[in-house]
Amino acid sequence: MWSWSSFFEFLVSRQYVSGAWTSIWLTSVCLIMGLALAIVLALMRMSNNRGLRWPSAFFTWLFRGVPLLVTLVIIYTGLPQFGIRLGPLAAGILGLTLNEAAYLSEIVRSGILSVPKGQYEAARALGMTPARVMRVVVFPQASRIIVPPLGNAVNGLFKTTTLLSVVAVNELLRNAQFAIQINYRVLEGLVAAAIYYLVLVSIWQVVQNYIENRLNQSYVTTS
Amino acid sequence: MTALAAASTPILEAIDVRKSFGKLDVLKGISVSLNKGDSLCIMGPSGGGKSTFLRSINCLEMIDSGVMKVCGEEMGYRMAAGTRRRLGEAAVARQRRKTGMVFQQFNLFLTMNALDNVASGLVHVYGVKKEQAREQAYEQLKLVGIADKAKAYPIQLSGGQQQRVAIARALAVKPELMLFDEPTSALDPEMVQEVLDVIYSLRDSGMTMVIVTHEVGFAKKAADEVLLIADGVVAERTSPQNFFENPQSERTRQFLSRVLH
Ligand SMILES: Nc1ncnc2c1ncn2[C@@H]1O[C@H](COP(=O)(O)OP(=O)(O)OP(=O)(O)O)[C@@H](O)[C@H]1O
Ligand SMILES: [Mg+2]
Secondary structure: OOOOOHHHHHOOOHHHHHHHHHHHHHHHHHHHHHHHHHHHHHHHHHOOOOOHHHHHHHHHHHHHHHHHHHHHHHHEEEEEEEEOOHHHHOOOHHHHHHHHHHHHHHHHHHHOOOOHHHHHHHHHHOOOOOOHHHHHHHHHHHHHHHHHHHHHHHHHHHHHHHHHHHOOOOOOOHHHHHHHHHHHHHHHHHHHHHHHHHHHHHHHHHHHHHHHHHHHHHOOOOO | OOOOHHHHHOOEEEEEEEEEEEEEEEEEEEEEEEOOOOOEEEEOOOOOHHHHHHHOOOOOOOOEEEEEEEOOOOEEEEEEEOOEEEHHHHHHHHHHEEEEEOOOOOOOOOOHHHHHHHHHHHOOEEEEOOOHHHHHHHHHHHOOOOOHHHOOOHOOOOOHHHHHHHHHHHOOOOOOOOEEEEEOOOOOOHHHHHHHHHHHHHOOOOOOOEEEEEOOHHHHHHHEEEEEEEOEEEEEOOOOOOOOHOOOOHHHHHHHHHHOO
């Protein structure tokens, strides 16, 4: 029988709230580090230098090919055999960041490639240095292309944090599992967790729409 | 260098400039010099190398051999301990401050409004404070007659308006030499005049200019001299009057017979 009272107990329990908080900051940390790495990877991939292009292509190929779960288990249980011992949180963040960077680098690259050549030339002709050209002209335009798929990636990343439960990170799903083991209300416990994910993903959707509208501002034809 | 010597240094000096794209020899030894305050129109058949030459003046294309000097300084190279060294992109960027360029397709920065486009060189090349740069940019927009559109984004402007903003953007950083690559070719006919008027007044103010154009009337009015580039060489360089009425080169005659009707 479905028990409303235990369902609500789960919803407001400390474990759920702190687990959700962990999932949120894990998403933020892995997103920021993953995106930074992705920009580096994308720029390397587009460079004229083969010594930069090749490692970037290899990295992307590797982490897009290996399932994240396998990556996580290798980092958490395999690396200690080589004397590299990472705690659950460090292992989880590392695996998730590397995996995310591989996906995001393709998104970043297609965004940068969407900027017309004339935009670079106008900036260079003015006397801007290469770094300025990227920061002032290319990235703002690329971000308009990058943000929609990036927003979807954030959504996916948030839900993917559940995988970190296998390397003993106390995110929302793992905390839910602990809570369920106390009274065996499996369905109520999991539905409560699902509602957390749904609500947080929906809030993110609102934020994403706002950002997309902001970035489209200069492309609207009526002033 | 004395003030007198500086005054007589040509603003632009190209010596035997050559450039190939793979097997295609586009520039086959072009020499041109241009003094301060003069305006030179470059004409010639399509694919003859006009744009390539113009773009090699500010190093958007790197030349294979020859020398390109702007205000006496060799573009893309520096002399160090008696040897000629290729400059890095950041140093070339600094050299480009001497030139301003206007493109056929305007190439305004799409995420900035007209005012910020014009201010962009001051802010991002010279490090001027944003507010101060915007004030100067606004004055520049007034000069091209488009201050009322300061807040408009490029996509909200007509082609003629965009090109005037693009000219203002190039002028805002006070270049010594303006480069125009077919500034009116992408415009609807009714917008050509407003852009030409800006360029005429620029010439009257004493700006040194190199203008690639297909428009005969424009070349006649704007140029102190006309240069014909065909097949990667200079076929003729003379006054507009001689060029259109009494051309010496067979190449020029061929070219004019095609464009004059
Ligand atoms: N980046 C490039 N790579 C390869 N070939 C190029 C490149 N840029 C120009 N070319 C070639 O060089 C030749 C000269 O081109 P350029 O654009 O200088 O001619 P143009 O005189 O400006 O012609 P138009 O009047 O059509 O603008 C053309 O055959 C062109 O296809
Ligand atoms: Mg051309």
